[in-house]
Amino acid sequence: MVDNPLTKNIDMSRPPLEVGAYESNDGYQSLHKIAGGLSPEDVLQIVKDSGLKGRGGAGFPTGLKWSFVPQGPDSEQQKYLVVNADEMEPGTFKDRLLMEGDPHLLLEGMIIASYTIAASKAYIFLRGEYTKSVETLSKAIKEAYDKGYLGKNILNTGYDLDIILHTSAGRYICGEETALLNALEGKRANPRAKPPFPQVSGLWGKPTIVNNVETICNLPGILTYGVDWYHGLTKGKDHGTKLFGVSGKVKNPGCWEMPLGLPIRELLEDKAGGMQDGLGLRGFLPGGGSTDFMLPEHLDLALDYDEIAKVGSRLATGTMIILDDKTCPVGMIGNLMTFFSHESCGFCTPCRDGLPWVDAIFREFEAGKGTEKDLEILREHVDYMGPGRTFCALAPGATAPLGSGLKYFEEDFKEHIKQKRCPYKH
């Protein structure tokens, strides 16, 4: 049985599979199953039973999210699916692999999702910088239309669907689902107030589901091979496989599909080959730039949502950024603060004013001018910009590496103050 449903067709040394080759490897089988008599309610139940959780960062159960879309004759008839392909989280490079490596998998998943929520239009909100993905997806979309998987009356089900590829003009905040919807509507990408949630009132005020690329890519396998198979992929509580990445000074950085629930050590040591010679592991961000630092003592924890949450961090995107013992933690956190400060949409005060302040303090530390008072101000900002204080999750995301970094690497901050320079620079 297939044990790597997300990457089984991916070989980056050649172009992605064309539709014919994709079909002969069980591709689009799920749509034939649907055409054979699965109602949207049936598919919804299957996805709920699978236990699939969103792979974009928040880990929200996908079936539950879909069930919030109002259905029935009295509901708004126009509904939308939007795929969040605006991969911009620092240190995250997983959706790119899926879109460049196997674009039909994403399209098949999108058709399943759109059918289930009764959407007749689906947008892919793609990072403009992903020029290769534009190429692979455009070609695959055309092939899918030619084969009758898209367009009118798909496989004689009476169901119509159009997929539209939208390329963004670049802002991290577009990854936030309501900001993404504003961007797609041609507005500044400021987040919207919730409620109403997009599931009820989203794109152009219509019910809208926003799902991450990798989440959608889980669907064809679940439909084709079944829920039991999906549950059998993992031994832990969370189901299915996930893409995990490692970047930083390891021997073999990369991105791999693994079942959820394996120890972190297996990813870092077996897949990524451990640290480069002469370097030790100091800590790591487990799921992109807006997750809390974890330490070498956490390496035996399982790669699943709950286990990582127990030590105060998040599995999030599953792409790890490794901090080695010759790289300055203060510099690393400072780099992240520059990023978050630049990418703040500027709408709410704690984020717009707090992040540049924090960033400026890191520049002071870099120049050897950091003080104890600065350290106090940084600590205060972990609270001022934390969850519940801001309009969206951008600034709270920034406080994750900031707060945990201040806790775990306090001595490094103090050394900067004492030596009046960065102790890692020679």
Add this chain to the structure above:
Amino acid sequence: MENNLIASSAKKARKLTEAEIAEIEHEKELYPDNQAVGLEALKIVQKHQGWVSDESLLAIANYLDLPIADLEGVATFFNLVYRQPVGKKVILFCNSVSCWIMGCDSVRSHITDTLGVDFGQTTEDNEFTFIPVPCLGDCDRAPVMMVGEDLHRNLTNEKVDEIVAQYRGKD
């Protein structure tokens, strides 16, 4: 540079080309209203003109019947809409966390030394504009940068020299 900026503050819409109009009309079919097409039109005009001048912005606002201030708000919000002239190729240099750990700062200094430009500047021969970009999502092959539409990975000083020579040779 300064002359360009002064010239571009003239408040007169330029005439959109037929090719630009055709592409904008195509986008109109994909979205239910003109506001959504506004951002697409900015990108289309930039593709043809290299950047979005005041004259271009006015032309788009007129053509789609959008408030000028709204369109300007959108144009200045997004990183990849250029409201100032850029060189023939834009270098999008990733300086986010994984690239930083892998030493992008020294590659950046090398580019500044050899091309004579820092972030936000264009080379004297108008060949390259050098700007930073948030994480390019290719972190296992850091440091990375884009030149125009092409991604270049595992950058070293030597590799940067080769890449620059390659693009210069294309003219």
